[in-house]
Amino acid sequence: MARYVVKRLLWMIPIVISVTILIFTIMYFVPGDVVKIKLGNTATEEQVETVREQLGLNKPYIVRLGNYLSDVFLHFDFGNSLFDNSSVTQALMERFPRTFVVAILSTLLGAIIGTPLGVTAATHPNSWRDYGSMLISLIGVSMPGFWFALLLVLLFSVKLGWLPSQGMGGIKYFILPCVAAGFGTLANQARYTRACVIEELRADYVVTARSKGATEKSVIYKHALPNAAIPIITQLFGSLAMSMAGNLIIEQIFGIPGIGVYLINAINNRDYPAVQGAVVFFSLILCLMNLLTDVVYAYVDPRIKAQFEGKSRKKGTKEAE
Amino acid sequence: MKRKTRSFIALLLTVFMTVGLLAGCSSGDTSEGASSANTEAGSAPSAESAASSGNQDGMAESVVVGVNVDPGGFYPYNAMNPGSAMVQQGIFEQLASTDEIGGELVMVLAESYDLDGTVLTVKVREGITDSEGNPFTANDVKFCYELAKEKGALESWTYIDSIEVTGDYTVVFNLTEDNIIAPYKTLRATMFTQAAWEASGDDEFTLHPVATGPYKLTDYVSGSSYTVEYRDDYWGDGVITTKTLNAHTVKQITYKVISDVSQMAIALETGEIDAAQSLSASDYPIFMNMDTMEALDGYTVASVPAVYNYFVQFNCSEYSAADNKLIRQAVAYCIDNEEILNIVLEGRGEASITAGIASFMKGCDTDKLAEEAKTNVYSVNVEKAKELLAEAGYEDGITLVCMTNTDEFCIKAAQIVQAQCAQAGITVKIQSYDSSLFDTYRTDPSTGWDFQFSTWGDSTGYIASLWNLIFDPTAYGELGNRSFVTAEEDPEMAELLSKCLQFGYTTEDCMAFHEHVCADEVYMYATCSPVTYIITSDKIAEIVIGQGGNLAPNGLIFAQ
Numbered sequence: 001m002a003r004y005v006v007k008r009l010l011w012m013i014p015i016v017i018s019v020t021i022l023i024f025t026i027m028y029f030v031p032g033d034v035v036k037i038k039l040g041n042t043a044t045e046e047q048v049e050t051v052r053e054q055l056g057l058n059k060p061y062i063v064r065l066g067n068y069l070s071d072v073f074l075h076f077d078f079g080n081s082l083f084d085n086s087s088v089t090q091a092l093m094e095r096f097p098r099t100f101v102v103a104i105l106s107t108l109l110g111a112i113i114g115t116p117l118g119v120t121a122a123t124h125p126n127s128w129r130d131y132g133s134m135l136i137s138l139i140g141v142s143m144p145g146f147w148f149a150l151l152l153v154l155l156f157s158v159k160l161g162w163l164p165s166q167g168m169g170g171i172k173y174f175i176l177p178c179v180a181a182g183f184g185t186l187a188n189q190a191r192y193t194r195a196c197v198i199e200e201l202r203a204d205y206v207v208t209a210r211s212k213g214a215t216e217k218s219v220i221y222k223h224a225l226p227n228a229a230i231p232i233i234t235q236l237f238g239s240l241a242m243s244m245a246g247n248l249i250i251e252q253i254f255g256i257p258g259i260g261v262y263l264i265n266a267i268n269n270r271d272y273p274a275v276q277g278a279v280v281f282f283s284l285i286l287c288l289m290n291l292l293t294d295v296v297y298a299y300v301d302p303r304i305k306a307q308f309e310g311k312s313r314k315k316g317t318k319e320a321e
Numbered sequence: 322m323k324r325k326t327r328s329f330i331a332l333l334l335t336v337f338m339t340v341g342l343l344a345g346c347s348s349g350d351t352s353e354g355a356s357s358a359n360t361e362a363g364s365a366p367s368a369e370s371a372a373s374s375g376n377q378d379g380m381a382e383s384v385v386v387g388v389n390v391d392p393g394g395f396y397p398y399n400a401m402n403p404g405s406a407m408v409q410q411g412i413f414e415q416l417a418s419t420d421e422i423g424g425e426l427v428m429v430l431a432e433s434y435d436l437d438g439t440v441l442t443v444k445v446r447e448g449i450t451d452s453e454g455n456p457f458t459a460n461d462v463k464f465c466y467e468l469a470k471e472k473g474a475l476e477s478w479t480y481i482d483s484i485e486v487t488g489d490y491t492v493v494f495n496l497t498e499d500n501i502i503a504p505y506k507t508l509r510a511t512m513f514t515q516a517a518w519e520a521s522g523d524d525e526f527t528l529h530p531v532a533t534g535p536y537k538l539t540d541y542v543s544g545s546s547y548t549v550e551y552r553d554d555y556w557g558d559g560v561i562t563t564k565t566l567n568a569h570t571v572k573q574i575t576y577k578v579i580s581d582v583s584q585m586a587i588a589l590e591t592g593e594i595d596a597a598q599s600l601s602a603s604d605y606p607i608f609m610n611m612d613t614m615e616a617l618d619g620y621t622v623a624s625v626p627a628v629y630n631y632f633v634q635f636n637c638s639e640y641s642a643a644d645n646k647l648i649r650q651a652v653a654y655c656i657d658n659e660e661i662l663n664i665v666l667e668g669r670g671e672a673s674i675t676a677g678i679a680s681f682m683k684g685c686d687t688d689k690l691a692e693e694a695k696t697n698v699y700s701v702n703v704e705k706a707k708e709l710l711a712e713a714g715y716e717d718g719i720t721l722v723c724m725t726n727t728d729e730f731c732i733k734a735a736q737i738v739q740a741q742c743a744q745a746g747i748t749v750k751i752q753s754y755d756s757s758l759f760d761t762y763r764t765d766p767s768t769g770w771d772f773q774f775s776t777w778g779d780s781t782g783y784i785a786s787l788w789n790l791i792f793d794p795t796a797y798g799e800l801g802n803r804s805f806v807t808a809e810e811d812p813e814m815a816e817l818l819s820k821c822l823q824f825g826y827t828t829e830d831c832m833a834f835h836e837h838v839c840a841d842e843v844y845m846y847a848t849c850s851p852v853t854y855i856i857t858s859d860k861i862a863e864i865v866i867g868q869g870g871n872l873a874p875n876g877l878i879f880a881q
Contacts (some may be wrong), residue, residue, distance in 0.1 A: 031758055031761060032755075032757035032758045032760075032761050033757070033760070033761045034757075036757075036760050036761060036764070037756070037757055037760060038399055039399075044479075044796075045797070045798050051472070054472075080524070081393075083393055083394075083399075084393040084394030084396065084399070084527055085394065085396070085523065085524055085527055086393075086394060086524065086527065086528065086543075087524070091543065094543065095543075095544070150583065153584070153587055154587075157587060157591050158587055158590060158591060161591065164591075164593060165584060165587045165588055165591055165593060166577075166579055166581075166584050166587075166588060166593070167545065167546070167577055167579075167588075167593065168542060168545045168546070252580055252581055253581050253584060254584075255545065255577070255578060255579050255580070255581075255584065256545075257391075257542060257543055257544025257545040257578070258544075261544055261580070262544065265391070265393075265544075268755060268756070268757065269393075269757065270757045
């Protein structure tokens, strides 16, 4: 297992380097002048040229790319924002915890409510429970996140006055964003779980279990659900990874200064180091989340764990021979 | 039992969602409903909100202001945005500045100045210290100039040839030009001490600025909020009194960054913020009666005429068909300003006739310009437009590209102009770009646009200064001015502009220039200027507006 993890970690290096080169190249060719934004549109050509020179924007593409790769991969330094001169690495590190909290809480909410909802729907097909669960998930899938977020604000902030409508502070500031972000995950999770569990309940081994006299609870929770877990986990970690990359709309609506808002502002300002830094950071997170998903597979599904162990044992045996 | 529990949870969830949906859907009702909602909801967040007033010093305790843009740092020589303009007004000071839009210069860090031709001698006040106790002297003035020059940000310092420090508190500026703008801009440059800069360094200063203003930054969470607090050791207390520049009516000002406009309105409604700088016009009915334009109970409203106006600026270069004056005139004859004003701004504004707002800018006869508006030579005349097109050789019509940024007004106004021009056979294609691309393309005549919806502002308050910004024939170097007209191509324009900028200019000089660029040559065509509204809770009795048309939180007058 450890070998597998190390192998996957090594694979991440070329992936992240490729993403870095790609995003650097795209940003290099994107039209729009950061210096003119920085200095305002009343700046003279001479002033623009001076600042461009200072920021090193006049250097050739290959020199700038080389410098950037060296800074990122040798010093973990994403450079300074061209807009306000602040450290991009520091900005990402400051903002990531906020994005992380919303991502984790909203995904947890989605998993904790969505999975039982999906199981209930699957185990009671064509009943009111099934229809009720699927109605909720249909609403969650169909309703745009920003709209649901605004509804929550109108109800809980404007009408009832229970929760703040936006901003940063204690835990109560996270309730509405997490519910708004988690509703979509919940809906997807419920639908996915339902489909997977129904599929498993039709399998032969379930019939065998039932014929052997296993209780319905045992059939569902000991047999069907663990076997349905792999696609459910894939879906769940996929949602988590996407949320980790910054839930832009939720951050924007609720005034959460997370990575998503940082990236959008950076794009609008043509702040190349900030955009590049954020995208490379995302790629790192996505790679790590994929790795984590694979590791969780191994713990959930004994077949996968056995595969890893089998490979290791085979190698060990060969080496012994 | 467990099964029952599961069913119950599922049912509860369904009920919760349904109630949520119904509650949300029913909330977009009348202003009365919204107003009463404010009263109910106000209790919960009010403990965190502020604007408490009336203490022993006569200063309110705190106020929370909603801003739609994060300042992204506080370095004063970067381009301003609404988020930074308001807060910098309290942190930084200038040698002299204007206390309100178009107002006269008020001495702040400077005690006095003397202008002799191109030599500007400034006497700096003694006893000025920044929030770290560093004294401010003439050397700091020179340091700021050199730093701005090194960083390439010289907007306020454009007219300085050299600086000499002739005493601890005396500094002499040798200006490059003898005109009305040069001393004005020079005196309005933002200052701070060399010691403060050197103590913090380049990166730190932008996040933790130290300056001589009445407030100091105490907290900044990038993208979320920033707070300034009044300095008990402020040097200017009792020395100078102004309405906005060094005003300090509140001890603590917290700025909340709320980029979503609807959330800004909700935050004001729920009492999470006390004042909102920018609200969407569609949210005005929540806070004010749209017939009388007066505030509803619980709110205070101030109307703010924009310090800018929107105008059509033509690309007069060889790359565009608009280099033909007949085409420019044809477009001008198609545009109906009243229609744009009524549809886009719903009547909240005024039709314009020139670049800039003549009514509160110095240097032009307001009455004369108003009269000109009534007899605008380009009053709508589609038949005349068709004749001009035919004369230009486009009997079958012509296609022009209108470039706009993503400003809501510009896009809507462009669509109306598109419809108006279509009547004369001019097909207008609209291309909208984000501000970055727009600012890049507007400086390049070969990027395929024929006219743009443009807006320019100038902080001096002189209309001729704004004209200079737009029509200075060297603005884009060899390309000429911002309509791409060079002095060689139109020497009369350059000469008339020069006259407007001289000390002793006359109203006739200004009218002559206006007529030349707007009527004779049609380098631009002014449409209208909006009136916006700043809305606060009624904890604030009087809203005070700063020089740039922004709310001045440090000068707000609180209800007792």
